[in-house]
Amino acid sequence: MAVLKLEPLDRPEGMTTHEYAHRRLRQAIMVGSIRPGESLTIRGIAEAMESSPTPVREALRRLSSEGALKVLDNRRIMVPRMTAERFGELIALRATLEQHAARRAVGHITEKQIDRLVAIDKAQDEAIAQNDNATALLLNQEFHRTLYTANPDQIVMPMVESVWLQLGPFLGIAMAHVAQLYFVDRHQEAIAALRKRDEEAVASAINADICEGIGGFERAAIENLLRLAGQ
Amino acid sequence: MAVLKLEPLDRPEGMTTHEYAHRRLRQAIMVGSIRPGESLTIRGIAEAMESSPTPVREALRRLSSEGALKVLDNRRIMVPRMTAERFGELIALRATLEQHAARRAVGHITEKQIDRLVAIDKAQDEAIAQNDNATALLLNQEFHRTLYTANPDQIVMPMVESVWLQLGPFLGIAMAHVAQLYFVDRHQEAIAALRKRDEEAVASAINADICEGIGGFERAAIENLLRLAGQ
DNA sequence: ATTTTCAAAATGTGATCACAAAAATCAATA
DNA sequence: TATTGATTTTTGTGATCACATTTTGAAAAT
Structure with a gap:
């Protein structure tokens, strides 16, 4: 499994897990710390931030709707390649x-x-x-x-x-x-x-x-x- | 529970449940068949399209990222009011x-x-x-x-x-x-x-x-x- | 009649499990 | 050595369950 290293991030009280996952991934993508082409796995991310697949999936859906991630035909998820x-x-x-x-x-x-x-x-x-x-x-x-x-x-x-x-x-x-x-x-x-x-x-x-x-x-x-x- | 009536929609083979839910809700919002202010419940939608909360939640997250829905402080979800x-x-x-x-x-x-x-x-x-x-x-x-x-x-x-x-x-x-x-x-x-x-x-x-x-x-x-x- | 209180129902959230598809691993073959 | 084929592992997906919070509705008090 691809080991994903993610900067921990301040988590205000009351923030839901999927929102936190969204923030952390968004931050990582925004500053370019996830290489395009690198494939992200739901379980890998969940493990990296000590939660479970459900909220991570919600975060990934949001990010793909925001254009930050692309869902492939294999249903794999990755950062889009730049041209x-x-x-x-x-x-x-x-x-x-x-x-x-x-x-x-x-x-x-x-x-x-x-x-x-x-x-x-x-x-x-x-x-x-x-x-x-x-x-x-x-x-x-x-x-x-x-x-x-x-x-x-x-x-x-x-x-x-x-x-x-x-x-x-x-x-x-x-x-x-x-x-x-x-x-x-x-x-x-x-x-x-x-x-x-x-x-x-x-x-x-x-x-x-x-x-x-x-x-x-x-x-x-x-x-x-x-x-x-x-x- | 608010009874939500949704037009059934053609579902191509291989389309995932959350994608189908996204399409159906999107269609309903696009043609204005969901009244602004009406609150949508995850379980209600899941029941209306004979599935379960998990994929419906993913669809709702996507739609809120697309600006079609708004998440309130109570975590209730609704179509934004127009002004x-x-x-x-x-x-x-x-x-x-x-x-x-x-x-x-x-x-x-x-x-x-x-x-x-x-x-x-x-x-x-x-x-x-x-x-x-x-x-x-x-x-x-x-x-x-x-x-x-x-x-x-x-x-x-x-x-x-x-x-x-x-x-x-x-x-x-x-x-x-x-x-x-x-x-x-x-x-x-x-x-x-x-x-x-x-x-x-x-x-x-x-x-x-x-x-x-x-x-x-x-x-x-x-x-x-x-x-x-x-x- | 209006407001307050409190129990019951409904709801959002997230962990877990089972299943099918895809990917990876490894042995057997050319 | 390279390639095919089968087995194992990994992965995405969706249903279900438990828990905490919110909402609801009825009863009691003002």
Whole structure:
């Protein structure tokens, strides 16, 4: 049996087992610590987190509905393989979705929430300065999430998170084969546009943030990376 | 126990029980035959489709990940209530997502696939002429799905379907309180633009198709409908 | 008539078991 | 050595059971 090592995770009281399993697996996929092509077994995961197949199966179903996992014809479950084409689609969709989410937030966001964005961005810069990639990644997600969820009726956030999840495995590959991930962002540009309630400028900043960040990989670089990772 | 009546559904051989349960519930929600606010019980559904709680729970988890169901704090599960604000967000997101999907399909679609779109549109017109709302709705979905999936690496279709699912309950309400759903579409405009491989014109046609179709409800009309339905 | 109390029923959750299909292992054969 | 074939193990699936929590409904009290 494939021995799966999973980072333990804080489990708040009252959280159900399947929810906990979902969180832990999601986290592992998001940061790219499960190799694409590696097959996950229900019993293996259940044993790794000291529970039983039932709640693990529920977690796997949710993750496959979220696009994080793929169910094969054999009913085996694995992290989807990445291709240059799929990567391109993911980046393009991410740009579309997050521009939409940002536009729809501009009319709702308060000055206090914008101040919060400033604080998150500052914390991210500090994490980058200390070469703490994992924390920087998490804070970058928190920046975007905080912006988009300023709209209380927003529907798009789960879809944005789904794209992040699907990009996770590639991040894992990139981190393993690139000496240093260089972070560039357009957060301050977005913040300035938000202060002015300039919807167009906000969308533009978010688009640039995505396209010049993770989306900035050249196609040749991507194919090279994937080849190196044996995909 | 709330007695749930579910349309039986064709079950292909080899389809697992949880997949079948997922399909049947999804279908019921999509056409608006489950009233928002009505609480679904695992055992009730299991009994209604002559199976057991385990696979039903998996189906419910998937549907909640797809946005079709909402898990309350009591762990009760229900179809989310609709509000005018949520409806507005859903329509705006639908327009954004489907314009994106359409643009991304233009470069891949073949003449044969465009011919297929023509056939589907014709069948839909016939269904409308015969006042067969259910069939017309299904064919409309098939039109859009066929267009978007012309792109083989496409990622967005599950998200489009998620929005359709979330709009389903409102459709059910509208059908119950409006004498006749008037169908307007921009399919022929989209087809003409596809033949010319005019990405901008395709996106424009899809946008109009959505905004003038289900998205055409005035806010006052929506609030009135929701009030009538006791939401 | 309304509210409170308390027992009974219903419900979500997760562990366990049995079964069939798939994968892996190993011996026999070419 | 490589390949086939049979046996064993592993795995996904779904039904069932026990437990804790919630909901329900009726009786009692205000």
